[in-house]
Amino acid sequence: MALSRKTDNNTVRIHYYDSIEDAHPYLTPLIVCPGLSETAEEYLDLLEALLPRRSILLSFRGRGHSDTPDSGYNLAHHIDDIASVVRCAALEHFHLLGYSRGASYALGYAQGHQKQIHSLIVGDYPAEHRAMPLNWPEDYINQYLIPCNRIDDYIRPSAVYGIQRESSQISLDDPLDIPVLATRGLLDGSMVSDVDLDRYKDLCSHLIVKEYAQSGHDIRENEKALFYSDIIRFLDTIG
Template sequence: MDHHFIEREEGFALHYLEWKPAFKNDSLPVICIHGNLSNGRMFRWIGEKISQGRWGTPRRVISIDLRGCGDSGLPETGFTIRHLASDIEAVLQHTGIVKAHFISFSRGVPITVQFALDFPGKIQGFVVGDYPAKSFVMKREWVENLIARYKIHQTWEELYQSISPNQEISPEEFAERKEEFYVKKEDGIHARVHKDLPMKLQIDSEDLDLTHGLNLIEGPVLLLRGEEEGTLINEAEAEEFRQYHPSLKEEVIAGAGHSVFDPKEQTESIFKDYFASLDIKRRT
């Protein structure tokens, strides 16, 4: 896993992760887009599997830390969905990628669809992670709640004890994945997101129906949905994907709410089948 930074014109550094394929080939790369307040490391296990050829032909994988998230900087202004989509284009320009398959989670889905509207012809396949092709105004109460709950932890054990009652995560899984979402600094352990980001997102948020942008997405579309309470895409919104992509493949992740990309046997099997189908289409 390699780290790269791009200096953006707004005066901040945009960070992305890269997994290089096991051997050079002409297969299209994969771009991963995270959701609100997450970061590109959430796709680490996916990047490793794809680049190593565990799910078919090895592919180059890029996972972007959108502005304010992960190791990316936080500009003073510019947090509309179009600004976030421009971060994707900046990475594609920097890497020389013209077309790619996309894997997007949560609010990363409408950001990706906005990217398709602003830069058509670049998405050649789309894995949709439990979110509609819509953006919504964020409630101020949401921001205030996040700010009130923001805490710097002094030890990893303290952090685990604080999150374990609300998340079913074993000590072993926590030890394996803790640095995906947290980082240890001089004064303690912080979440991998700028504390001021929620307020900036809330100020620039708006209600947008971007479903017409699905018409600009080429290639196969795979929709992953949770089966438990907490899923963020309803049946009517799933139907909108079907209308634009009649060949849409849908998968319900057993035992999942919104977190449909957590590493588990069912999810890995779905990805393996998806990328195998891309290899077959490429050869025919």
């Protein structure tokens, strides 16, 4: 149902899926930016649900079938990964979805390329790019990735260390004059506080908010069907 492709971003090959062969050209495509340890494969069900709209699902550097460079894990490098997929897929206008930390990459891209973006969807993440503490890699690898079998095939340890080493705290506070769907869980664990939501209201001139009463940060696990239907409804409203 989707083509598997790779594009070259300054010698780093970035893998993505593209449903172009089964999509209708009159619908604006969607690019999906997965979360920190997520891969493109985990969104193939969304790609199928979105048909006949074209979807492009990418795996960022160090994840999935993309390359794992020794360095190059700051916000700008991840934004460049998106840009390389945009060029390879020959996209002029598109919707952009980012989930969890992938939302910061998507938001960073959107703030620099608003003329390309029809709309932005933010999955439970504040308008910022976060620095990671020194002890984060070991905790993340040993307490989450290994117990949940998310090591290597999902994200490589060297990428985890690279993200910690190179990430800086950046406020993504450029105004957005495009439609934005901001989503957040209402239970403990959500990464979007009331203060964060107020920031989105200040930044976005066309904001829709969706909240999920049975989820914290894990909207895709706890309320996936509702989350996906909200995404589809939002995109269909815009076109």
